[in-house]
Each structure stands twice: as C-alpha cells, then as structure tokens.
Amino acid sequence: QKEVEQNSGPLSVPEGAIASLNCTYSDRVSQSFFWYRQYSGKSPELIMSIYSNGDKEDGRFTAQLNKASQYVSLLIRDSQPSDSATYLCAVSKNNNDMRFGAGTRLTVKP
Amino acid sequence: KAGVTQTPRYLIKTRGQQVTLSCSPISGHRSVSWYQQTPGQGLQFLFEYFSETQRNKGNFPGRFSGRQFSNSRSEMNVSTLELGDSALYLCASSSQGAGTGELFFGEGSRLTVL
Numbered sequence: 765q766k767e768v769e770q771n772s773g774p775l776s777v778p779e780g781a782i783a784s785l786n787c788t789y790s791d792r793v794s795q796s797f798f799w800y801r802q803y804s805g806k807s808p809e810l811i812m813s814i815y816s817n818g819d820k821e822d823g824r825f826t827a828q829l830n831k832a833s834q835y836v837s838l839l840i841r842d843s844q845p846s847d848s849a850t851y852l853c854a855v856s857k858n859n860n861d862m863r864f865g866a867g868t869r870l871t872v873k874p
Numbered sequence: 875k876a877g878v879t880q881t882p883r884y885l886i887k888t889r890g891q892q893v894t895l896s897c898s899p900i901s902g903h904r905s906v907s908w909y910q911q912t913p914g915q916g917l918q919f920l921f922e923y924f925s926e927t928q929r930n931k932g933n934f935p936g937r938f939s940g941r942q943f944s945n946s947r948s949e950m951n952v953s954t955l956e957l958g959d960s961a962l963y964l965c966a967s968s969s970q971g972a973g974t975g976e977l978f979f980g981e982g983s984r985l986t987v988l
Contacts, residue, residue: 796973807964807979808917852917856973860929862907866916 767791768855770865778873783840785868787853790834797829798854799838802867808852812838843872876901878967880980888988892953895983899946899967906948907972908940911962911982920963922972923948930972952985960987 770787777783785799796815800808814820814827814836826839836855840847850867879898887893899906908920919932923942940950946967952959962984966977 796975798975800977807981808977809979810976813975854917858930859971859973860905860922860924861919861932862972862977863919864909864917866914 766865767863768853768865770851770853770868772866773869774871775868776871776873777843779843779845781843781872783843783847783870783872785838785840785851785853785870787836787838787855787865788834789836789853789855789863791855791857792831792834794834794855794857796856797827797836798856798862799825799827799836800852800854800864802850802852804849840870843870845872845874848872878965878978878980880963880965880983882983883981884984884986886986886988887955889955889957891955892951893955893985894949894951895963895965895985897948897950897965897967897980899948899965900978903967903969903978904946905968905971906942906946907966907968907977908948908950909964909966910934911964912960917964919972920950924971955987957987960985 799812802808812827814829824841828837852867853865905924907922909917921931942948962982964982966979
C-alpha cells in the first residue's frame with residue numbers, strides 16, 4: 765500500500781464547475797497535509813495546507829481533512845483553464861519529511 | 875529573493891557511471907530535501923538535510939547519497955547508475971524542515987541514463 769494515494773486522472777471538468785480532488789494516506793500518525801500544484805514542465809508550488817479536521821477555505825480553494833477516514837480532499841470552485849495542472853497531495857508526520865502522492869492531472873475545458 | 879537553484883539542469887549518463895547534482899537553497903533556509911520524480915511513481919522522497927545533518931531518508935538504495943555544506947548548499951550523488959534512475963531530481967528548501975510547511979522547489983535536474 766502506498767503511503768499517499770491519489771487517482772491519477774485525468775480529471776476533466778468544464779470551466780466554471782467544481783473540481784474535486786481526493787487523497788488517502790496510510791499512516792495514522794500523519795499530522796500535516798498539503799496540496800501542491802504542478803504545471804507541466806514546472807516545479808510544484810504549495811497552494812493549501814491543513815492541519816486539523818474540517819474545512820479550510822482560501823479563495824476558490826477548499827481543503828477538507830478527515831483524520832478518522834485518513835482522507836484529504838481539495839475542491840476548486842469556479843474552475844478556470846488556468847487551473848489545469850497536476851495536483852499533488854503531500855503528507856507529513858514529523859518535521860523532516862514530506863511524502864507525496866503520484867498526483868491527479870486536472871484539465872479544465874473552456 | 876533568489877529562489878532555489880539546481881545544477882545541472884540536464885545531463886546524460888551511461889549505466890555504471892556516477893552523477894553529482896547540486897542544490898543551492900533560498901538564503902537563510904537550513905533544510906534541503908531531495909525528491910525523485912518519475913511519471914509512474916510521482917514524487918518520491920530521497921532524504922532531508924538540516925544544518926549539515928541528514929535527518930531522514932526514504933526507501934532508496936545506498937547508491938543514493940547526499941550531503942550538505944555549512945552554507946546549506948546540498949549535493950546528491952548516485953553511483954553505479956541504472957536505467958531506472960532516469961528521472962527528474964528535485965530539491966526543495968525550507969526554513970524549518972521538509973515536513974513543517976511550505977517547500978520551495980528548484981527547477982530540477984533531468985537525468986537520462988542510457
């Protein structure tokens with residue numbers, strides 16, 4: 765079982781729709797959870813972090829965490845073509861490592 | 875503020891050779907972590923250095939090694955290269971540690987092993 769699992773996609777949504785990206789993790793002691801966005805040919809960049817159960821909203825992005833289910837999700841509202849990228853879920857259980865999922869490729873069609 | 879700099883950006887090696895990659899973190903950042911990115915496996919954690927000490931290591935063979943210098947610059951070395959080592963190697967810098975928050979990634983070193 766991989767430490768962090770994501771559906772590889774591709775996930776395709778029309779412009780203006782809600783994109784829902786999901787992630788599960790295997791280690792129950794994980795404490796910190798992150799979503800990174802990676803455009804094609806570019807390096808990953810952090811878009812959201814979440815540390816406690818519930819929802820965290822930042823503009824069009826909402827991260828959701830359920831530690832009991834070991835599940836993290838990212839919702840992108842009013843999706844734009846510029847949101848087309850690979851989204852990486854990352855999980856940390858201590859200060860000195862970060863484990864990434866393989867990423868979900870999102871395409872937003874105009 | 876200068877970003878994370880990785881060199882070289884591209885390199886081609888043959889099986890059995892060894893390679894050294896370099897990463898200069900953001901000024902003031904003491905943590906450098908390394909990742910291997912391949913299409914099938916995604917981003918896989920190699921190791922993390924903090925103030926010249928390796929604090930954590932991923933599930934890679936001993937052919938993969940690294941070090942960090944007093945100026946926080948880091949190098950990683952891969953010996954006895956195999957075809958499967960072809961990948962994009964990314965380093966990331968952080969002020970407090972690889973797992974504490976935002977990682978700032980370099981543009982990567984793309985290694986091709988023939």
